[in-house]
Each structure stands twice: as C-alpha cells, then as structure tokens.
Amino acid sequence: MGHLVRSLSKHLPGQLDGLLENARFQDGAAALQRLVDPAHVEKALVRMSPEEAGWLADLLAERWSWIADVQLDPEVAIVAPDELWVGAEPIRLPLSLAAVGLDEGFEAVWEGAVLPGPPASSATLLARPPEGKAPGIARVRAQVRASVRGQRCVLIAQAQVALRRPSVVVSDDRRRLLAQDHTGRPAVGCRLEIGPDTHVTGTGGLVELEVPAQPGASLKLEGIPAGRIPGGNP
Known part of the structure; x- marks a missing residue:
C-alpha cells in the first residue's frame, strides 16, 4: 500500500499534464500533495487493518489505471513475519526478498540478525530469546544490488521482527489460563x-x-513450550 501511494504521488501529477493547476481540481491537487508527506501516509496506514489496506490499494490502482498507466517505482522489501514466538533456544527462519520493477538476478548483502553468508537473494534469520522483560526485536537490513532496465542500482530494505517469549498464568482452579509474552503483553x-x-x-x-x-x-x-499445568509431576 505504501509503495503504491508513493509511486502514485510521484507519477500521477505529471501524467495529468497540468490539469491539477486548474482551479476545478484544487481539492484533488491538495490531496495528492498530502500523499507526498511520508508521515501523513504512515499515520493513515497505522489506522488500517491489513485487509483494509489491501482493499484500498486495489481500488487506488484500479482508479489510477482509468486515468493513465500505473507506474510503480522499483522497490524491494524483506519478507518476514511481524512477530515470532521464541523459547529457550534460538530459532532460525528463512528470509527472502520481494521486488517490484527490478531485472532478474539481483542479490543482497545481509546485515543484522542473520547467519553470515555470501551475497544472495535470501538469508536466514537468527532469532535469539529475549532476555528479562524488555521487548525483543530482531533487526535485519539488506543492501540489494540490482538493475532496472539494464541500469545498475542499489536499494535498501529493512525489517524488524518482534520476539516474544511465551508465558501462561494458570488460575488456582485450573480452568482459566492467561497467555502472554515475557513483557506481559497479552497473546x-x-x-x-x-x-x-x-x-x-x-x-x-x-x-x-x-x-x-x-x-x-x-x-x-x-x-x-510454555511450562505445565501446576499440581502434577512432569
């Protein structure tokens, strides 16, 4: 969704060939100008569910196609979960890159919470158990070496995965169980x-x-694993 909005705010004004300067389209021009502000877009996206954002992205792309060709800027993103449950041992998870507008054959230098390796289009996340009650975060960065229509370029992709260690509180009558993470955040x-x-x-x-x-x-x-129901032998 964010990628589509950034591309639309960049390319649509030029595709309209001066129409936005007409007083009749003053409101539309103002709306497009607001989309140039990343903070404005991010604030709107935070309020949406993934389903709402997907629906709106499809609608914007459809309406854009009515006026002109949809032109998405080259972009790359790390495909990773928003959060990961981790026990006593580190977890390894495959990571990949999702790209738009790039030629075939790109590779990346990976940094952060990943296993070391040569430049590649994929990597392995190494998620270590969070310590204490502080929130755990695994940060990953990929410097992507690619080309767009034969022209070399470098793109940066970043991701962070919230790490949650499980905890279950059991009531005295063993009929109510409260699942949460190590910070006390409900699961x-x-x-x-x-x-x-x-x-x-x-x-x-x-x-x-x-x-x-x-x-x-x-x-x-x-x-x-998150323990056992109290009152019995393991």
Whole structure:
C-alpha cells in the first residue's frame, strides 16, 4: 500500500499534464500533495487493518489505471513475519526478498540478525530469546544490488521482527489460563496447546475451560513450550 501511494504521488501529477493547476481540481491537487508527506501516509496506514489496506490499494490502482498507466517505482522489501514466538533456544527462519520493477538476478548483502553468508537473494534469520522483560526485536537490513532496465542500482530494505517469549498464568482452579509474552503483553488469537487439546486465546489472551485442566499437562503457545499445568509431576 505504501509503495503504491508513493509511486502514485510521484507519477500521477505529471501524467495529468497540468490539469491539477486548474482551479476545478484544487481539492484533488491538495490531496495528492498530502500523499507526498511520508508521515501523513504512515499515520493513515497505522489506522488500517491489513485487509483494509489491501482493499484500498486495489481500488487506488484500479482508479489510477482509468486515468493513465500505473507506474510503480522499483522497490524491494524483506519478507518476514511481524512477530515470532521464541523459547529457550534460538530459532532460525528463512528470509527472502520481494521486488517490484527490478531485472532478474539481483542479490543482497545481509546485515543484522542473520547467519553470515555470501551475497544472495535470501538469508536466514537468527532469532535469539529475549532476555528479562524488555521487548525483543530482531533487526535485519539488506543492501540489494540490482538493475532496472539494464541500469545498475542499489536499494535498501529493512525489517524488524518482534520476539516474544511465551508465558501462561494458570488460575488456582485450573480452568482459566492467561497467555502472554515475557513483557506481559497479552497473546490474543494465538494457539494454546494444553496437553493434547488445542485452543485459541480470546480477549486479553484468555482461555476458559469447562473442566479443570489435567495437572502436569504440557503447555505450548504457538508451538513453543510454555511450562505445565501446576499440581502434577512432569
């Protein structure tokens, strides 16, 4: 969505060939000018869900195509999750690059929380368990060497992945379980395994059981071990 808006605000004024200078299109010109401001765009995107942003991007691209050819600037992004649950051991996760407008055969020099390796279009994220109660973040940067219509260029892509260590608080009657991460942030809409049974956490990371959980049953949050139900032997 952000890429489309940046490209639109850059190319559409020229494609309209002076029409925006006409007083009739004053409001439209002002709207396009606001899109030039990255802070304005970012503020709007933060308020949208991914589904809303996708719908709006499709609509903007369609309306743009009615007026002129859609021209997306070359751009590259790191394909990585927004967050990752990590247990006691580091996790390795493949990373790749998504590119628009680049010729075939680009490669990147990777930096940050990745395993060392030669320049390539992919890398491996090394997510280490966060320590203490401070938020954990894995930062990755890729310096992409590419070409656009035969012209060499260098693009920079960056990403950060929030690292969350699971914690589950069990009520005394073993019927209410509160899933959260090491900072106390609720784990909402996450998969909580209680022994052989799987549940999805609700508001506030809560799971309510009709019958008490079996003492000693293992707990896993998003597949990561998170202790056991108290009251039994491991």
